[in-house]
Amino acid sequence: MAVVRLRIIAPERPDARIEAVQAAVIDEARRLGVDAAVIDDVPGTDDGDEVYLVVPEEFFARTRCPVDAVLERSTRIVGLVLAPGGTPGFEAAAAQAAFCRSVLALREKDVAALSERHPDARLLELGYTPTWDAWGGMESERETSFLLAGPLSAKAGEALARVAPYTWAEQWRAHFVPDDTLRSRRVHALEGGALVEALARSRVLVDLDDSPSDSIDPCTAVMAMINGAVIVSERRHGPRWAQDGEHWLGLAEGDIAELLAGLVNAEELGPMRRAARELVMSRPFSEGVRGLIRFAADALDDPRPVVVSDVPAAAREEEGVPGGWSTRIGADELSGAATRRIEGRLLSITRTLDRLQRGLDIDDPSPVTTTQTPSYAGASPRVSVIVSLYNYRDVVCEALDSVTLSVGIAYEILVQDDGSTDGSFEVVRQWADAHPDVPVLLVRRELNQGLSATRNDLAARARAPYLFSLDADNGVFPSCLARLAGALDADPGAAFAYSLIANRHEGRYVSLSSVLSWDPARLRRGNYIDAMAMLRKEAVEALGSWNTAMLFGWEDFELWARIAESGGHAAFVPQALSWYRQTSTSMLMGSRIDEFSLWNQVRAAAPRLMADREPPESDAPRAPEG
Structure with missing residues (x-):
């Protein structure tokens, strides 16, 4: 049997799941005394005694080696197909495996499917390897x-x-x-x-x-x-x-x-x-690798030619994320923009009339009333829960009740009523009277000013270093505030922390949102992080707080984009710690009236992030997770 020099091809920035398998193969090969090494591509020249192990779905889309050079070495290339059968990745890998002398797969069904297209398809049996053992078998508490x-x-x-x-x-x-x-x-x-x-x-x-x-x-x-x-x-x-x-x-x-x-x-x-x-x-992976080495040696002893015909070129994957904004102005965009301008003018007229009816000039400040619970003055909160309230009298108490169940952290609740007309302020005042031991500050602003301005007012009044933004119709689970604060404590550079959110419809939990970790480039497609997040107060203030020009739920998206633009990041806790009330209508519905204008405002706030190219932030390592 020929002496094998095994070379595992691992391109730069590899897929982590492929990298893990390659690492186990090379470690086991070395334990068996085989000359094994990792290289980033098939070399232009070699000594003729190297056998190359490649993952077709990765290698053929990223190799810089000319096709002729690959064909020259095809009798010494072994393909390892990791994509599962029935997926596009498997189909691509099966086609490209035509360049390989032998092809391996991890499932018997996949080997059978490959055998229909390749003369030498075999099973690589996985098993125990120290490379994948982070436990060691010692019993201990699992967090x-x-x-x-x-x-x-x-x-x-x-x-x-x-x-x-x-x-x-x-x-x-x-x-x-x-x-x-x-x-x-x-x-x-x-x-x-x-x-x-x-x-x-x-x-x-x-x-x-x-x-x-x-x-x-x-x-x-x-x-x-x-x-x-x-x-x-x-x-x-x-x-x-x-x-x-x-x-x-x-x-x-x-x-x-x-x-x-x-x-x-x-x-x-x-x-x-x-x-x-x-x-x-009892099933060591070394046995599977030993078999791989045997038929690698067979490839050297019996260099049968590989016949390749009609193999499609491997598609090179584009890693850039295209922008999600409108790229053309059509009839819908023009109509939406006109509707949006009319709506904005009506809102301005309504607010002006409200001032005049109260005997106020345009520049006069709104009348403000404040009240607080007995426990508010002496509290030393780590988190200020800020609640913007506008016509939510029927559900706001459920949101406040959910906060009072919080464990493991000191908090205060700041509620600002933004000119509600349904008696919301009185409902919350009665709730506060019934909860004297909860640190609550309740603010009534007679004139409506909008969500962003209200949040800015609340942030200015907050005494804690962390702000948790809670809409009046949503709620938190008891560990939410402590877990998110812990994530910010563990990552001092994070501007905010967020978690998965359980969506509730008519009292039933039906789905999740805010499910993806921090990824600035993904913001180019649109917002994927809900407003229900915990923000570092100093980071928000440094960015100028919420933009009062943004409406319809885009306030937070624009803030996340500015954080990414400034090089900031968020900490992600991959557990559902809060809940969102889904209704038949949503504030986000209004944003569809004029996405073109709203996207332009986001682009203006984050020009580098939203430029027509992949932003540099997307290549940064992931932020730590809570």
């Missing part, structure tokens, strides 16, 4: 109740929203990826070494993937079993060599939301955790 990492789906969103009210005292993490592009995975996914570390701290790995595959990703499954995170899946099965109920837990479809809260502390998870680890340790 994360459950972990979910995968594609964003309606099923996963609904299940986690439903479980959120019952698991606020626990710490759990949900990391979603909006699409399967390289850029999205690198920015948002929890994969590779970061996934291994997270699994070692988690009691349960929840699988709610609705992809075509009927089995859990082999890499993720083996990593979980090595690191003691018990796999719980609603639809898909674990490794074919593991038993449901003994090494992983399968649930009937529809059960996950009801059972998850109980599963995180279930006593039976301990034996299942240990059984899964013992099983995977």
Whole structure:
């Protein structure tokens, strides 16, 4: 058998999940005494005794090596297909694998599919490797109740929203990826070494993937079993060599939301955790790598030519994020802009008439009334919860009640009524009278001035270093304020912190929002972070606070864009810590009247971020997560 020099091709800025597999292969190869190294591309010349292991879906889209040079070495190129069958990535990889002498896959079904198109398709059996072992097998308390990492789906969103009210005292993490592009995975996914570390701290790995595959990703499954995170899946099965109920837990479809809260502390998870680890340790990955080395040697001993014909060129993935603003002015945009201007003038006339009816000149300040609870003066809050109130008398008390259930942090509640006409101020005053032990400052401004100006007034009155923006019709779970403040404490450079939000419709939790981690470039498509966030007061003041020219829910988007423009970032807590009331109408509906004008205002506030190119901030490392 020929002596193999194994060269694993890992381009710059690789996909983390691919990098993790490559790292395990090279570590095991070296433990077997093989000359193995990582290089970033197939070299222009070599000694003829190198065998190259490539991931087709990554390599052929990014190689700088000419096709002729690849064909020259094709008898010594082994392809490792990691994309699951039935996906576009798998189809692309299967086509490009025609350039490879042999091709490997991690699932038997994928090997069968590849065999229909390739003469030498084989299974690479994963198993225990120290490279993926961040636990070590020593029993200890696991800080994360459950972990979910995968594609964003309606099923996963609904299940986690439903479980959120019952698991606020626990710490759990949900990391979603909006699409399967390289850029999205690198920015948002929890994969590779970061996934291994997270699994070692988690009691349960929840699988709610609705992809075509009927089995859990082999890499993720083996990593979980090595690191003691018990796999719980609603639809898909674990490794074919593991038993449901003994090494992983399968649930009937529809059960996950009801059972998850109980599963995180279930006593039976301990034996299942240990059984899964013992099983995977009995199946060392070194055996799979040993087989890889054998047929790599076969490739050197028997350099059969690889016949390539009609192979489509690999699509080079664009990593830039296009802007989401209107790129042309058509009839709809012109009509919307005209409607928006008329609406603005009517609002201005209404406010002027209101002043005149009260005997005020245009420049006279609005009459202001303030009241406070007995406990307000002596409070020393770490968080000021600021609530802008305008005609929410029927729901504002529920929002305030949710704050009073907060644990682990000192807070104050600042409410400013912005000229409500439905008696909202009196409702809150009665609520404050009934809660004398809650530090509350209630402000009544007779003349309506808008959301941004009201928030600015409240921020100026706030005594705490952190501001939590709470709309009067939403609410928080008890751990929300403490967890977000902890995220800001842990990341002193973060301008604000935010979490997942459970959306509630007619009393039922139905979905999640604010699901993606901080990504300045994604703001180019539009806002994806809700206003319900905790802001560092000094950071907001340094930026000039909320822009009073922005309306219809774009106030926060414009502020996030200015933060990104200034080089700032946000801390993301991947757990649902608050809830949002969905109704048949929304303030965001009004913004659709004239998106063109609103986008132009955002572009003016963040010209570099919104320029017609990828902004430099998007290449920065992710901010720490709470």
